[in-house]
Amino acid sequence: MLVTVASAKGAPGVTTTARVLASVWPQDVVLVDADPGGGDLSLLARRPDEGALDPELGLLSLAADARRGLADRPLEAHLQQSEGGLDVLCGVGTPDQMVGIAPVLPQLGAAxxxxxxxxVVVDVGRVTPxxxxxxxxxxxxxxxxVTRARLEAFAHLRERVRWLAQLRDASLRSPAIGIVLVADSRDRRSAGDLAQLLAHEGLSATVLGQVADDPRAADVVGGRLQRPVARSLLVRSVRQLVDPVRALAAARAGRGVGTPV
Ligand SMILES: Nc1ncnc2c1ncn2[C@@H]1O[C@H](COP(=O)(O)OP(=O)(O)OP(=O)(O)O)[C@@H](O)[C@H]1O
Ligand SMILES: [Mg+2]
Structure with missing residues (x-):
């Protein structure tokens, strides 16, 4: 299963959510940093021995292999292990590097x-045309x-969902769209408001759940603070997303290829 994690605008917490989601994912998983603005993973994550990750080993080395046909080295050769044992594929350092490897990205998406x-969980950063x-x-x-619970964020999200819903690849496949709201865990209204807004607009996107607005745990994930986070609101709330994400993927598979959204 391939799950991409994106934002419409701003920095609502895509990287944080993707990292936690991959770390609690119940199956063997790879976390891919494919943020075109430049990856954060190689800057933030650490090897299990606390050493820095090698930024050259990841999307860039995989893209170089892809140009030669992907066959000579397995995908696994481009992974690095990060703290907690999570396998990661590091992203690019600069936006022009992503533009440089753009010709092989369809091949990498398929792989x-x-x-x-x-x-595979992929951080794709801000998703724009x-x-x-x-x-x-x-x-x-x-x-x-991923979105925050703010009026302007909802407006941008609505427009991006409208556009995403029309996306089709060459085989007429399109991803199912799930919305993840980053909000205070005591906020019991925003997710419902957002679901209503999307339904009112006739948009086929499912509000899958709420990720706790938990700045301290987010700081731990970002390497700015050291303390246990397994029982934090952030990790517990992301864990609750796993089943809805898998159910949405299964429902999409059941819809069949080429069926309209
Ligand atoms: N669930 C959360 N609760 C509180 N703060 C969060 C949460 N998720 C992320 N943050 C904070 O928000 C800021 C942006 O987070 P992050 O880098 O994950 O966002 P992003 O959407 O990937 O941004 P960018 O588009 O810049 O890559 C960081 O300071 C991070 O600690
Ligand atoms: Mg990010």
Whole structure:
């Protein structure tokens, strides 16, 4: 299963959510950093021995292999292990590097969607019509759009969902769209308001759940603070997303290829 995690605008918490989601994912998983604005993973994550990750080993080395046909080295050769044992594929350092590897991104999207024995969670950053990583979004089973609970964020989200719903790849496949709301855990209204707004607009996107607005735990995930987070509101709330994400992917698979959204 290929799950992409994206934003419409701003920095609502895509990288944080994707990292936690991958770390609690119940199956073998790979976390891919494909943010076209430049990856944060190689800057934030650490190897289990606390050393820095090698930024050259990841999307860039995989893209170089892809130009030669992907066959000579397995995908796994481009992974690095990060703290907690999570396997990660580091992203690019600069936006022009992502533009440089754009010709092979359709091939990489297809490879991620059928990674042998693994599910794949990809941080695709802000998803716009000009994003070079759209082929990866198009290849995904589910695109999770992360948003904050603010009026202007909802307005941008609505427009991006409208546009995403029309995305089709060459085989007429399109990802199911799931919305993840980052909000105070005591906020019991915003998710319902957002679901109503999307339904009112006739948009086929499912509000999958709420990620706790938990700045301290987010700081731990970002490496700015050290303390246990397994029982934090953030991790517990992301854990609750796993089943809805998998159900949405399964429902999409049941809909069949080429069926309108
Ligand atoms: N669930 C959360 N609760 C509180 N703060 C959060 C949460 N998720 C992320 N943050 C904070 O929000 C800021 C942006 O987070 P993050 O880098 O994950 O967002 P992003 O959407 O990937 O941004 P960018 O588009 O810049 O890559 C960081 O300071 C992070 O600690
Ligand atoms: Mg990010």
């Amino acid at each position: 991620f969607s059928r990674w042998p024995g693994r599910d 000009s994003s070079p990583v759209l082929p990866i979004v198009q290849a995904s089973d589910v695109v999770l759009v």
